[in-house]
Structures are given as C-alpha cells and as structure tokens.
Amino acid sequence: MLPDFGPSIFSEMTALAQQHGALNLAQGFPEFGPDARLIDAFRDALSSESAQYAPMPGLLGLREALAADQLHRNALRYDPATEITVVPGATLGIFCALQALVGPGDEVVLLEPAYDAYRPAVLAAGARPVGVALRPSPGGFSVDWDQLADSVTPRTKAVLINSPHNPTGMLWRREDWERLSGVLPESALVLSDEVYESMILDGSTLESPHHHENLRERSLRFLSFGKTYHVTGWKLGAVLGSARLTHALRNIYQFAAFSASTPTQHAVLRFLKTAPDYARELPAFFAQKRDLLASSLAESRFRPLPAPGSYFMLVDYSEVSDLGDRELAHLLTREAGVATVPLSPFYGSAPAGLRMLRLCFAKEDSTLAEAGHRLTSWASS
Ligand SMILES: Cc1ncc(COP(=O)(O)O)c(C=O)c1O
CATH class of the missing domain: 3.90.1150.10 (Aspartate Aminotransferase, domain 1)
Known part of the structure; x- marks a missing residue:
C-alpha cells in the first residue's frame, strides 16, 4: 500500500x-x-480508420519520424522497431520503466528538487527512493558530487535524472554525464526524463546519456510530445533506449495501457513531417x-x-x-x-x-x- x-x-x-x-x-x-497546423492534423485524423487501437509500440510511421527527428536535432540514432515506444505521456513511461526494472531491495537515486511523480512510482515498484539534494547557489543549482557518491551503494539499481530540469531549469552538461558514469555501479540504470529537451534556452545543445558511450545501453530517455507541441492534454510521449531495456519496458507497458491514443499519433506524425523545424x-x-x-x-x-x-x-x-x-x-x-x-x-x-x-x-x-x-x-x- x-x-x-x-x-x-x-x-x-x-x-x-x-x-x-x-x-x-x-x-x-x-x-x-498549439500550432494551428497540428489542430488541423488532429481534425483530419478523426476518421474511422484511427478510431481503433494503435499498435502496442506506437504507429510505425510515428516511430520512424521520431527517429529521423532525433537524428536530425540531437545526432542520436534509434531503431524504430526495437528502440522506440510511443506511450500516453512521459509520466506513464517512467512509471512503467520503474515497475519493469526495479523492485524490492533496490534503491533509486532521485536528485531533488524533483518532479512529484518519481517518488510514488519508485515506491509502487517496491524499491527505496534515495533523495540527493542539488546544491543551490545564486548562479543556479548543481550536483553535489560528493553527496551523490556517498548515496550510491551496491543496491543502487537506477538513478533518475531530469534535464532540462523542472523546477530549477538546470541543464546536464557532457561532464556531468561523465562524472555520473564514474560514480554509478556498472549495473545501475539511468532513467533520463527529457520532456523539456527542445527547451534549451542558453544556446547549448542537448547532452543526453545516449550521447555517452558508457551509458547508452543502460539508459532510457523519456520524451513528451505534449510538452514539445503545447498539447499536454493529449498525453502523448515516447520512451527511447536500447532493445534490451525497451523489451523490458514493453513487457509491462502492454498490460498497463497497451497503446496510446491513435488520432493524436496520426496528428503528431503529420506535424513532424510538415513542420520538421518547429x-x-x-x-x-x-x-x-x-x-x-x-x-x-x-x-x-x-x-x-x-x-x-x-x-x-x-x-x-x-x-x-x-x-x-x-x-x-x-x-x-x-x-x-x-x-x-x-x-x-x-x-x-x-x-x-x-x-x-x-x-x-x-x-x-x-x-x-x-x-x-x-x-x-x-x-x-
Ligand atoms: C519533469 C517532468 N516530467 C514529466 C512531465 C509530464 O510529462 P507527460 O505529460 O508527457 O506525462 C512533466 C510535466 O510537468 C514534468 O515536468
């Protein structure tokens, strides 16, 4: 309970x-x-063809378009068949990933302040949340690496990172991911909440665990079409990561929701194609x-x-x-x-x-x- x-x-x-x-x-x-073209695309998607369940991992066309978009914007390559799952919002993606990948006896490190859905999802999986406070300063928040290193134990099964960060606006840089990979046990996973990945406001480019060789295979990224396209009410997101982790995620997800709403997927697919630079x-x-x-x-x-x-x-x-x-x-x-x-x-x-x-x-x-x-x-x- x-x-x-x-x-x-x-x-x-x-x-x-x-x-x-x-x-x-x-x-x-x-x-x-949202952009009027996205609403038009949604209206056009309301046909009887899109009134039934989408395939469990999402429309293949949408997964392909997302893979192309990630390659284009973030220089990250994904296999749409085995490494991308479209889900009804990033929150559910994170919830399912935790249920699939951690359990009793495991610890999950959360950097705080943190989005409120993480802690209950860790507890629901039977694992123990371990809060590590980010260090405030007038220049912004940063990771206290000594405290993080002290909080990591052989029981640490995952660390949940959010960049760009709600609520501080903090960004993880390349050296942060490098330091994290030095601190984490080899077996620990990285869950990377990147719902604000297209809102990097200081001119820098996205740094994700998938850019990091030592973290690529053991990390999942969570994206939100809702956040990117100003349609949070559509509850549409995606989970990206290695075939091994994606397989584990889908194993739970197919019973938690099975699939995300079909017309919203058609609408976002068309928008990704018609407005690739949005x-x-x-x-x-x-x-x-x-x-x-x-x-x-x-x-x-x-x-x-x-x-x-x-x-x-x-x-x-x-x-x-x-x-x-x-x-x-x-x-x-x-x-x-x-x-x-x-x-x-x-x-x-x-x-x-x-x-x-x-x-x-x-x-x-x-x-x-x-x-x-x-x-x-x-x-x-
Ligand atoms: C850090 C973070 N992750 C996830 C979400 C929710 O994403 P979604 O609406 O795709 O579930 C939010 C929404 O506020 C958020 O701030």
Whole structure:
C-alpha cells in the first residue's frame, strides 16, 4: 500500500488561484494553444480508420519520424522497431520503466528538487527512493558530487535524472554525464526524463546519456510530445533506449495501457513531417518569455535564478519575506493575485530555510508582464 500523498501542490495552488481570481504561474503547462497546423492534423485524423487501437509500440510511421527527428536535432540514432515506444505521456513511461526494472531491495537515486511523480512510482515498484539534494547557489543549482557518491551503494539499481530540469531549469552538461558514469555501479540504470529537451534556452545543445558511450545501453530517455507541441492534454510521449531495456519496458507497458491514443499519433506524425523545424524555434520563443518575466521583476527584491532550460524559473525571495515558501505562495495568491509554486514540496524531506518559488513562463506575454508588475508592487508595499 502506498502512503496517502494527498492532492499535489499544483492542484492546491491552482484551486487557490481560481478561488482568488489570481494569475496562474503555478500551472506547468502553456496558456497558449498549439500550432494551428497540428489542430488541423488532429481534425483530419478523426476518421474511422484511427478510431481503433494503435499498435502496442506506437504507429510505425510515428516511430520512424521520431527517429529521423532525433537524428536530425540531437545526432542520436534509434531503431524504430526495437528502440522506440510511443506511450500516453512521459509520466506513464517512467512509471512503467520503474515497475519493469526495479523492485524490492533496490534503491533509486532521485536528485531533488524533483518532479512529484518519481517518488510514488519508485515506491509502487517496491524499491527505496534515495533523495540527493542539488546544491543551490545564486548562479543556479548543481550536483553535489560528493553527496551523490556517498548515496550510491551496491543496491543502487537506477538513478533518475531530469534535464532540462523542472523546477530549477538546470541543464546536464557532457561532464556531468561523465562524472555520473564514474560514480554509478556498472549495473545501475539511468532513467533520463527529457520532456523539456527542445527547451534549451542558453544556446547549448542537448547532452543526453545516449550521447555517452558508457551509458547508452543502460539508459532510457523519456520524451513528451505534449510538452514539445503545447498539447499536454493529449498525453502523448515516447520512451527511447536500447532493445534490451525497451523489451523490458514493453513487457509491462502492454498490460498497463497497451497503446496510446491513435488520432493524436496520426496528428503528431503529420506535424513532424510538415513542420520538421518547429522544435528548433522553441528556444527563442521561450527565452523571450523568460527574459520578459525576469525583467518585469527587475525593480523588485525577488531574485530570479538563471533558467537555462525548461519553461520554469525559480525566484529567491529571501530579501522580500521570512515566511516559509508554502505560506508565502498562499499569501501572494491572495494578496498579489499571482499563484506560484513553493519549492519545498519537490523534496522528500526539504532542507530548512528554503526561500524559493517556481514560476512557469509558458504564458502569454501580457500575463507575464502583469504578474511581474503585481509581484513588484506587492513587494514594495
Ligand atoms: C519533469 C517532468 N516530467 C514529466 C512531465 C509530464 O510529462 P507527460 O505529460 O508527457 O506525462 C512533466 C510535466 O510537468 C514534468 O515536468
């Protein structure tokens, strides 16, 4: 039996935002709609042909198009038949991978703050989550390699990495993967949540465990078409990795969901073919939004941390208030009319004295400017 986790902090803050009519920078999905061509493709896909189950690993055409896209954008090569599985969202992919690959007696290292779905999925597999805190600094968060090395034991079966990272925006660099491979036992797996892989905002290129010879065969990457194409409600993602790990994943996945929705797969397939460079335009699009939000806070004592990836930004509020982060997030929703997310719920056991909030900048420019204005006015009142 799993412990009762209660509603997530995102649901809690969104309910509060609705209650107070606040701008919602808590919700981690776009305020704007997808490209009109994708909606057209979805509408066209609503034929009787696409009304039945898709093949278990996903439409072959979509797997082939994704393989071509990954080769083109990230210089990574996959066999669509044996190394790609289309799933109803990255979250389910991660859940199934954990059920397939870890079990009682195993430990899974989570770098915290971490996306809230990881810990329950590790527990559901009967394994033990081992939280390792990332090290905060005004320049952003980084891995504390000594602490990570101390937390790895012969029982470490997997480490779950998320880059670009929710909630800090941190990116894993080539040297991080190299150091990880030096720290992990040879038998340990890497689960790499890369749902924000097309949102690298500092001009660098994606560094994935699949670029690393020593990690390629023992790592799975989790992607989300929902995140990339602003269609989170479609719940469509993919798991990429060696035939051995893909075989293990599919063994569970075929009984957990069997397949992902067919018309959404047709729609994304057509979009990948008709707009092959769409994802290359995302960094500039989101960097402008991040910079707009940061500059709208420039006159306040909220201190935005660098956000080189994802569509989240942390702000340090230690010069604004001594309240705990949950308390301040509630107060800002009520008084400033801006909902944010406190950082502490992203930890199994949060370090004392955290003074940070997460802001999502996948919002209309007018929302971002107004949110910055409201927070600045509130902090100076
Ligand atoms: C780090 C991370 N992984 C996975 C997801 C969910 O992806 P999907 O909607 O494809 O399940 C999110 C959504 O917020 C996320 O932030």
